[in-house]
Amino acid sequence: MARQIGEVILDLQNVSLSFGGVNALIDISFDVREHEVRAIIGPNGAGKSSMLNVINGVYRPQAGEIILRGEHFRQMNPYKAASAGIARTFQNIALFKGMSVLDNIMTGRSLKMKANIFQQAFRTGVAKREELEHRAKVEEIIDFLEIQHIRKTPVGRLPYGLQKRVDLARALAMEPQILLLDEPMAGMNIEEKQDMSRFILDVNDQMGTTIVLIEHDMGVVMDISDRVVVLDYGKKIGDGSPDEVRGNPEVISAYLGASH
Amino acid sequence: MGFFLEVLIGGLMTGMLYSLVALGFVLIFKASGVFNFAQGAMVLFAALAMARFSEWIPGWLGIANPVVANILAFIIAAFIMFLVAWLIERLVLRHLVNQEGATLLMATLGIAYFIDGLGQTVFGSDIYKIDVGMPKEPVMVLQDVFAGGLLINKEDFIAALVAALLVAALALFFQKTSTGRALRAVADDHQAAQSIGIPLNRIWVIVWTVAGIVALVAGIIWGSKMGVQFSLVTVALRALPVVILGGLTSVPGAIIGGLIIGVGEKMSEVYLGPLVGGGIEIWFAYMLALVFLLFRPQGLFGEKIIDRV
Numbered sequence: 001m002a003r004q005i006g007e008v009i010l011d012l013q014n015v016s017l018s019f020g021g022v023n024a025l026i027d028i029s030f031d032v033r034e035h036e037v038r039a040i041i042g043p044n045g046a047g048k049s050s051m052l053n054v055i056n057g058v059y060r061p062q063a064g065e066i067i068l069r070g071e072h073f074r075q076m077n078p079y080k081a082a083s084a085g086i087a088r089t090f091q092n093i094a095l096f097k098g099m100s101v102l103d104n105i106m107t108g109r110s111l112k113m114k115a116n117i118f119q120q121a122f123r124t125g126v127a128k129r130e131e132l133e134h135r136a137k138v139e140e141i142i143d144f145l146e147i148q149h150i151r152k153t154p155v156g157r158l159p160y161g162l163q164k165r166v167d168l169a170r171a172l173a174m175e176p177q178i179l180l181l182d183e184p185m186a187g188m189n190i191e192e193k194q195d196m197s198r199f200i201l202d203v204n205d206q207m208g209t210t211i212v213l214i215e216h217d218m219g220v221v222m223d224i225s226d227r228v229v230v231l232d233y234g235k236k237i238g239d240g241s242p243d244e245v246r247g248n249p250e251v252i253s254a255y256l257g258a259s260h
Numbered sequence: 261m262g263f264f265l266e267v268l269i270g271g272l273m274t275g276m277l278y279s280l281v282a283l284g285f286v287l288i289f290k291a292s293g294v295f296n297f298a299q300g301a302m303v304l305f306a307a308l309a310m311a312r313f314s315e316w317i318p319g320w321l322g323i324a325n326p327v328v329a330n331i332l333a334f335i336i337a338a339f340i341m342f343l344v345a346w347l348i349e350r351l352v353l354r355h356l357v358n359q360e361g362a363t364l365l366m367a368t369l370g371i372a373y374f375i376d377g378l379g380q381t382v383f384g385s386d387i388y389k390i391d392v393g394m395p396k397e398p399v400m401v402l403q404d405v406f407a408g409g410l411l412i413n414k415e416d417f418i419a420a421l422v423a424a425l426l427v428a429a430l431a432l433f434f435q436k437t438s439t440g441r442a443l444r445a446v447a448d449d450h451q452a453a454q455s456i457g458i459p460l461n462r463i464w465v466i467v468w469t470v471a472g473i474v475a476l477v478a479g480i481i482w483g484s485k486m487g488v489q490f491s492l493v494t495v496a497l498r499a500l501p502v503v504i505l506g507g508l509t510s511v512p513g514a515i516i517g518g519l520i521i522g523v524g525e526k527m528s529e530v531y532l533g534p535l536v537g538g539g540i541e542i543w544f545a546y547m548l549a550l551v552f553l554l555f556r557p558q559g560l561f562g563e564k565i566i567d568r569v
């Protein structure tokens with residue numbers, strides 16, 4: 001691969017998170033390097049989504065630290081994470097259902113919009129020009145993800161696979177440095193999965209975006225990730241290259257023990 | 261025929277005002293997921309500010325022209341409503357994010373009492389006048405179409421027109437601007453909106469300010485009709501059946517619900533009133549709302565109410 005994996009950009013140290021009596025994450029540490037594709041795998045309920053939610057501040061861990069480009073945080077919040085260049089998609093697609101594909105993706109530009117509310121209301125030159133610039137960027141993303149044909153469709157009417165793609169498009173519209181993907185291929189057929197894998201690799205390769213990916217399909221994970229973290233019942237039981245992880249006895253037993 | 265049309269038009273005109281007040285509820289419900297009990301208090305507070313400042317300004321600034329005084333008073337009152345929105349976000353909403361609906365509801369109840377008290381302390385508790393030069397005399401139109409023509413109340417007509425313009429302007433704003441888009445996004449999904457960098461706090465301030473300005477316009481319209489006094493608080497109560505009918509989450513629902521209730525009230529008063537005795541106008545809307553609560557609790561256009569998991 002052409003891209004150069006860099007320094008640690010995101011470092012999680014001893015993160016613990018619980019909900020009442022449920023320990024979703026227990027003392028988890030791992031790091032993510034710039035430009036890499038980092039996968040998080042594990043059986044259902046292992047704490048994978050919780051991990052992503054901690055990274056972008058949807059959940060607040062009780063212990064541990066999140067170190068982003070050397071800056072230490074006890075916890076994030078979603079707005080702060082977005083401002084710091086972290087974008088994400090959700091396991092249960094969280095698109096804005098009443099809005100068109102185009103509008104959904106345009107919302108991803110929110111942080112980059114500078115015109116104030118009065119300039120927008122009175123459609124001054126500044127506001128109009130800005131809207132056009134962002135629209136152009138969004139059209140690029142639409143072309144990139146090959147969803148030109150549905151750009152005016154309300155997202156609620158799209159089939160699941162396409163909704164997942166729009167969810168990715170909205171995240172890409174933020175031009176993030178780190179992209180968190182929660183099961184971007186769940187519920188897809190083989191062809192859709194291949195498309196999605198290709199898009200993810202292209203994003204990583206062409207835009208240099210660091211990717212943290214949760215995925216159940218082992219074939220896909222082994223194919224596209226540089227390093228893999230394995231969680232089971234909130235604990236980290238493996239961490240390393242796909243080959244290392246595949247040979248790890250604890251990982252094998254976790255997967256054989258769980259029903260899939 | 262002419263009489264029927266007169267009743268219909270009268271109903272539509274009142275209905276438009278109900279729509280305006282209902283819109284205040286719907287906007288806040290959509291954006292912050294809370295039924296705002298303070299809407300009525302905001303109407304009174306805004307109207308008090310308008311009434312008192314238009315009274316004080318000529319003395320303070322030596323401005324004799326009532327139009328200029330009214331415009332200045334309006335701007336000041338609108339700015340005060342922005343401050344109220346900002347304070348509510350800072351002191352209340354921000355600390356209650358992710359709390360139960362009931363907690364937020366109680367909070368708005370508290371806000372309502374606070375605003376009521378504050379308004380009376382700062383602005384006084386007498387009956388005040390708002391005079392924005394609304395014409396009081398009725399006019400006769402379409403004499404050549406109907407025998408006797410149609411008698412239209414000019415004041416109601418202008419009020420309805422202003423309300424309709426404001427509603428249309430807001431609808432355009434929500435559809436056509438990036439802030440409008442962000443607002444719709446927040447209304448759809450808080451968490452996703454924040455995760456893409458839409459600042460929830462700013463959106464709340466904007467929405468509460470808009471609701472405050474809607475309250476101000478409603479307060480001016482009603483205040484110039486019946487004087488600015490405590491009973492203005494109940495104006496919001498009259499919009500309650502409207503949001504039940506139209507659905508709490510639907511802007512078109514608020515508009516159409518308002519019109520239906522406005523027309524229904526007048527029609528029932530005129531055509532059913534003689535049969536069941538007068539006063540039907542007062543309870544008609546509530547009865548209709550009750551029927552809706554029983555058979556279609558999400559209203560005409562609202563989303564089906566389902567518990568989120």
Ligand SMILES: Nc1ncnc2c1ncn2[C@@H]1O[C@H](COP(=O)(O)OP(=O)(O)OP(=O)(O)O)[C@@H](O)[C@H]1O
Binds near residue numbers: 024045050051
């Ligand atoms: N908001 C929440 N409230 C209570 N418990 C939660 C919450 N979110 C997650 N949990 C619990 O934390 C544990 C880990 O859940 P999480 O969603 O992170 O798992 P996951 O690895 O993403 O699973 P899946 O593969 O099914 O998506 C589970 O026991 C889950 O029930």
Ligand SMILES: [Mg+2]
Binds near residue numbers: 048050091
């Ligand atoms: Mg999950």
